[in-house]
């Protein structure tokens with residue numbers, strides 16, 4: 007057997023072989039008959055300032071969307087609770103998309119079911135699908151709670167979740183005392199973060215109401231605990247990091263919505279449907295905690311209101327704590343809520359990260375950066391860029407509708423940018439897509455782009471290296487296992503970014519073969 | 524949009540016109556079902572690479588589906604752009620037809636595609652958008668075909684969506700053009716989507732045998748070549764029963780004979796090439812095919828020897844959740860692998876019959892999804908490997924079961940003679956990887972908890 011035979015290439019290399027290249031050439035006869043020159047002209051035009059202007063005038067069509075829909079966020083929220091089965095009320099396809107989306111990001115299975123509505127349901131409503139679905143799902147997957155969210159279809163036909171679930175109980179499809187929470191999450195409003203928020207709020211409020219308890223913040227044993235909410239969190243490592251920080255403080259806490267167990271389960275020979283998650287019994291107890299710490303304040307809007315309003319708790323709300331300064335704020339917030347001093351171990355860790363910043367700064371200083379992502383993540387990333395001397399230039403927020411309150415967010419971003427001379431070049435875009443980003447990258451070039459895997463194509467067109475941060479990251483492995491929050495996270499982010507810059511230098515190196523950096 | 528008639532779905536389902544055939548199975552509420560009809564329609568049409576594909580609905584349907592196919596292009600990439608009308612609350616109330624029209628205009632003006640496919644989604648079907656009318660008007664005004672695809676998610680499964688996409692091709696595309704070349708000997712491939720470039724291997728074989736590939740429906744296709752598909756001398760339906768209806772209707776409408784075949788495994792490949800030459804009714808071509816297939820088979824069996832040694836007697840559970848089941852079984856059998864469990868989830872009665880012809884009597888049929896059901900079969904039958912789609916992969920990893928991805932996300936082409944060799948290598952690599960031993964042996968401190976597979 008020849009060597010060439012033994013080495014089986016995948017499609018990236020296989021089809022560069024001469025015979026395939028020839029085949030492709032032959033095929034050109036079928037293609038739209040335009041010359042290479044015309045193609046080059048069209049490409050050049052799409053890169054011009056003139057086209058950029060036209061592109062930004064575009065109202066009708068979205069080209070390469072940069073957000074996911076509400077129910078996807080709800081599925082993630084549901085998976086943050088012990089033995090909870092996400093149930094998507096709508097036609098079957100959406101659920102299958104959510105499962106593959108989440109699975110491809112985390113490289114883990116995603117248990118979630120659908121009520122599989124069909125055209126009968128479109129005419130008569132989805133009640134019988136809901137009732138049968140709940141009965142089947144409980145029998146098949148044996149959850150301890152079901153968390154129902156809607157898709158746009160159920161919303162358009164106006165299904166009444168609360169009534170349907172009530173009827174399912176009456177008919178005996180599910181037991182009277184079996185918890186079923188629900189949230190309305192149409193995908194023509196909001197996005198994955200809105201859906202996450204709705205479901206968390208629904209779970210907290212419904213489990214609390216069922217318990218018949220009254221809220222008494224700071225009362226009893228629970229009154230020494232802190233509630234922590236991370237939000238739509240694509241990094242399982244961030245859960246571990248926040249635990250590490252809270253343990254260092256030696257404070258007790260309950261994480262409300264912890265899907266890291268589900269998305270970081272061991273390969274020990276037996277797959278279970280449910281791993282980890284917040285204990286259901288801990289939810290009503292959390293109403294007595296001394297306060298709540300929220301790490302994605304724009305994501306968790308409704309939930310915060312609920313905790314403040316109904317649980318009457320003190321809430322400390324931050325955006326994703328990326329970088330040293332944001333982590334400082336996080337530690338201050340914990341100190342304030344718990345009355346405990348910042349532990350020495352964290353102080354020391356901070357010093358080490360500052361040292362690392364200093365080591366790398368020559369390579370980061372003045373680097374122009376494009377950022378794309380969710381609102382809280384972006385605030386964190388901007389802060390990080392400013393403190394290492396990188397200059398955010400294009401800032402593209404994946405959310406842009408009324409629900410998310412883009413205006414307030416934009417004001418906060420602009421205020422943050424104004425705190426540093428490195429922020430002066432930046433423009434903030436809300437509700438734009440990745441085709442807009444492409445124009446931006448081509449017309450006003452940057453050194454680096456930071457964003458999800460979807461940004462890859464725009465970045466490639468513009469010849470800009472992409473640092474993958476956020477959701478979804480499909481085309482890289484295990485990024486989500488390394489935390490990006492806290493001091494450790496700042497170090498990880500720094501390592502990731504500076505090494506991409508150094509890679510870039512090596513790729514362009516002129517032959518000196520520099521080993522000293 | 525024109526409502527989808529229920530009778531039509533029920534008795535023509537899965538592309539079969541035969542009255543007795545059972546309809547595409549309905550998903551059961553409360554299960555983790557597969558993709559919707561919208562998804563299925565897109566899978567069929569997205570490989571038309573130079574066309575624009577516009578999703579009319581909230582951004583979710585498009586946002587969740589773009590950039591997720593392993594269907595490769597040898598040139599144009601417009602089909603990889605995620606176009607969506609992005610309907611929001613107001614559009615749901617007041618209608619999105621204006622937005623649709625504007626979107627079509629923008630795409631036509633900026634990207635100048637040879638055609639635009641417009642997909643209905645659950646929402647646009649429910650609020651009663653007249654997509655057909657908007658498309659027709661735009662088509663007349665712009666002078667390019669704007670094809671409505673009426674396959675909203677709720678009408679049913681992915682398979683049904685494949686079929687509805689076939690209907691759209693038949694109604695709006697096929698027969699609207701003429702080939703420039705004198706292509707009297709052409710064959711169409713129907714239901715081959717060029718996953719991981721498989722089409723290119725098939726095309727190479729056809730080239731070598733001197734068989735003209737007239738239209739690709741739709742792997743790595745150009746819009747234009749599909750317009751003249753009605754000029755073919757024969758159709759091959761490449762293991763996709765969902766598009767069988769298309770072949771049948773082309774037979775009755777244009778008198779084009781068809782056959783169902785596959786390119787998984789040497790035997791099936793040889794059979795398919797022979798069948799083409801036979802239907803083209805060309806003696807000389809038949810002789811050429813014989814020479815080619817004999818040569819390829821010999822070379823393959825030589826190259827496969829080391830792999831066969833390792834794979835012989837190994838047991839596999841195959842769960843592709845669809846029509847691919849029977850054809851892949853042949854390929855595995857040629858490698859000496861016994862299929863001990865096979866998914867029949869979306870297979871029609873005829874598919875199940877074909878599966879039965881290819882497996883031994885005690886093979887277990889896995890009628891419906893759910894990871895635990897597949898795993899159970901793997902355990903009970905002591906299978907060495909699981910061959911399935913991406914969504915089941917991560918479950919296999921938890922259970923420490925060697926795994927090969929057979930569905931649309933994969934990176935390797937398994938069709939044809941060389942494809943079989945690649946599949947063999949992939950299977951051996953997966954089974955032989957040292958991580959399975961590491962995973963299944965206990966850590967040194969808890970030896971007695973040893974886990975025996």
Ligand code: SF4
Nearest residue numbers: 099100561584645676
């Ligand atoms: S089921 Fe309907 S709403 Fe969901 S992805 Fe399919 S077409 Fe879109």
